Amino acid sequence: MNDTTSHVSQSVDKIPVTVLTGYLGAGKTTLLNRILTQDHGRKYAVIVNEFGEIGIDNDLIVDSDEEIYEMNNGCVCCTVRGDLIRVLQGLMKRKGRFDAIVIETTGLADPAPVAQTFFMDEDVQAKTRLDAVVTLVDAKHVVARLKDSPEAEDQIAFADVILLNKIDLVDDDEKSALHSVLNHINPHAIIHETSKAEISLEKILGRGAFDLGRILEDDPYFLTNVHDHHHHHDHQCGPDCSHESHAHHDQTGTHGNLNTIIHDPTIGTVSLRAGELDPNRFLPWIEKITQIDGPNILRLKGIVAFKDDPDRFVVQGIHMILEGDHQRAWRTDEERSSRLVFIGRDLDREKLERTFAACAI
Amino acid sequence: MTMPTIANLDTGTFTEWAGFLDGIPVFADAQGFIRVIEKNERRFDIHNGILCAKPAFDGKSLLSGGEDGKICRTSADGSSEILYQTATRWMDKIATGPDGAVACGSGRKGAIILSSGEVREIEVERSIEGLAFAPKGMRLAIARYDGVELLWVNTKNPNQFLEWKGAHTGVMFSPDGKYVVSLMQENALHGWRLGDNKHMRMSGYPAKVASTSWSYKGRWLATSGAPAAILWPFAGKDGPMGKTPKELGGMGKTMVTRVCCHPSADMLAIGYENGMIMAVRIDDGKIVSLRRDGQGAISTLNWDRSGARLAFGSEDGEAGIIEIS
Incomplete structure (x- = not known):
């Protein structure tokens, strides 16, 4: 930085x-x-x-x-x-x-x-x-x-x-x-x-x-994802992995027996993407999500592009603790997009995706 | 009151305790040194790291606990003895009581050391966060998670447990022995009236309370934890229940880090995060500046017995004695 x-x-x-x-x-x-x-x-x-x-x-x-x-x-x-x-x-x-x-x-x-x-x-x-x-x-x-x-x-x-x-x-x-x-x-x-x-x-x-x-600077998921998502040799995804390219990704192979390996297969990740967001909708939304689902959220991180805001807004959280701030100006070579990841137990993917999408402009 | 004069001293590190033993200024620092200031400064190497220090009830010696696991008693002449020692554990909690009694704590273990030399080891379910002897020395309060244990010092009678959910990080008795007040992790004090175990909530602080002091005759409990000294009224029979506290010595947004009530007048000294020190009269809130700001937050403040001198120390080593009369 x-x-x-x-x-x-x-x-x-x-x-x-x-x-x-x-x-x-x-x-x-x-x-x-x-x-x-x-x-x-x-x-x-x-x-x-x-x-x-x-x-x-x-x-x-x-x-x-x-x-x-x-x-x-x-x-x-x-x-x-x-x-x-x-x-x-x-x-x-x-x-x-x-x-x-x-x-x-x-x-x-x-x-x-x-x-x-x-x-x-x-x-x-x-x-x-x-x-x-x-x-x-x-x-x-x-x-x-x-x-x-x-x-x-x-x-x-x-x-x-x-x-x-x-x-x-x-x-x-x-x-x-x-x-x-x-x-x-x-x-x-x-x-x-x-x-x-x-x-x-x-x-x-x-x-x-x-x-x-x-935040998210060294994140292997976003690094691969941003650069057109190609799998490097040691990155294989689980059944709940949300990589966009999974629609055509082979779901068999090493993925087959994961649920028998993991004691509690309810743990997983939800990754959300959108374009520019409305701060008046996003900020109350993330507050509410962490208040309600906080016990199940282990970590969350995100970079957000707010409409008419020249600066990147960044957030991170642990359970109900949430911290957010303006980080730096968006560079001209960067796509003004918003990305948010949740790692947690029993995360309601459908609800997160739907309510997050409602924050978009 | 005439203009105060300040004699400065530099401990070079966090000043754990500054005060008077037998009228002689003494400074204990986090490095482990105890300095005695008479005509010259004498420095005694007592601990490898001091974590806590309290004067004895008679004001003649300083009891200290260290990173070296020792509890030491040091007198104003520099003589020092080891009262208790554990292997390898940080001794970070200490209390002193009447008749030379000392209590110490390290994690879930601690000890009571009586003047006879008798040592009673104690063990509690959760870590010892604070210790205080009752004014007559019969009971010892132990602050821990979810409440305060009251232990009988001289008998094996079972502990009384004053329960209140949450982490209690310090404890004290009121000077009349009627109340027990704890400091909590979440910016509040909690109190119990011992007669009927009635609870007292003392909340509304913007920060954790780190320093407390009972005023002359126990009429007020002064505390840090806000950008002013907060004083809870304890004069009536219901203590502070249903009453709002007094706020004194507010200096804009500057947080108060230490409070110390005068030994014989309704007045207190207040230390701030920027090193400033003020004296404030409790009745009318009249303020006299005792020290302008300095390098670090005030970490300790203690009057001498007559109330004519105030010893102070800060987090970065600036320390000294303020003469008031």
Whole structure:
């Protein structure tokens, strides 16, 4: 984003926070130690919830008991992590001893309260910013996990970046099936195949995945979609995938047995497209949708072209939390179109499509 | 009141506590140092990182909890002892009570340390977010998710649980011991009248309440959390129930970050997010400026026993003593 007219405030002075999720044994600690020991000149503070089980090599490690707090606003999905609020407040009192924070969650952790903490607590929000949710997936065991654990699925659905780890332990057919599963649950995450969590750190750190200024910039779905939607080799779509070209896309092959692989096949994506929208219809609509369907919406992101507005309007959300702002001027070489994606459970595609279409000019 | 004079000091980091021990100015910072200011400044290395600090009830020592898992008692002469220690866990909650009692908390575990040296370990279902001794020291209030536990300090009688949905992030007793008031995650206070467990909602804040102080004789509870100090009336038998609070010291949109009531007059000191400090008379709201703005938000404010000097500290290290008389 080089655009100097950007309206979205740059959060340069806020400390970036990366959240590592993934089922037990997926390789979180291995990845964490890679982050900490690589010669990058940056210092990290690490927050863990399962201290002492496996060695982490860092000066500043804080252990905390996972505490999920529901907010007293009648919304069951408005949850924050009380332990993180406390620890982050303590850490931020002594600025200067670290450049970034990594939170390693437990294998069963729900990423939503962790992410929501960065939007719902004013003190945390003032001093830190959520950079990305990075989910490690054990290529060998994820299929079994998805059958018995909705947490594993949530962690994938919530991810900005997925490391398909231990890839050396599966063959090409399994690999291709795994990509289908991951793309079905979350076609918007960037997937990297790794073994022993080996990856160059710029692919997982400094992503700005929750930065409105960069929204959907690295989104693999939109990248392929915008450029006339051609499938690259590791992008295969699930049965609910909404790629427009699916009308003529082969629905058999690796798609066949997805419902038996996934524990809760209700999780999915709805992608919406339109031309210019009427802000007086769109803004109340998105408010209402997130109020009503918030508990089922895990993530939402979008870029909107409002009629007679020279600037792009960007939105993102987690459950009922919604954030939107003008981002930058539309470039002359850009098509003024509106795109919105929802990842969630039991999303009513027909209703979303119909009510969204009603916001168009 | 004549013009105040300020003696400045730089702690170089977040000032956790600034106040007086035995009349001597003392400053504790997030780095872990405690500074004692007499003719010269003396600096004592007490913790690897201080997370919380409170003066003892008798005002002769400072109790502090650290990133090193220790609870220390430090006197104005710089002597310090470790009262309690846990391995590797952040000790971030502390309270002091009569007869030298100290309570501390770290996650779901904590301890009560009596002056006899006796240690009683405590464990609660949810993380300890706040601790406070009752004025007579018989009971300890523990703020946690969904309410406040009242524990008997000297007996094994079961805890009383004051339930109210939501996250309670701090707690205090009124000076007469009749009320328990908690700070909540959602920009409100919640109170219970202990006689009949009647609830009190104190809401309407634009921000979380981080600082509270009882006025002289407990007539008012002053709080931060707004662009003015908010004072709830506690003089009547129903406390603040059904009453609107007083707003004092409003300075445009500048948020109040600290409040500290004067020890012997109906007056309070107010610290703001821009480093400004004001003294405000409660009766008529008359304001006297004590400090112009500075680098960082005021993080601590404490009067000496006579109310003639006010110690302050800020988030970025600016600190000092203001002489008022």
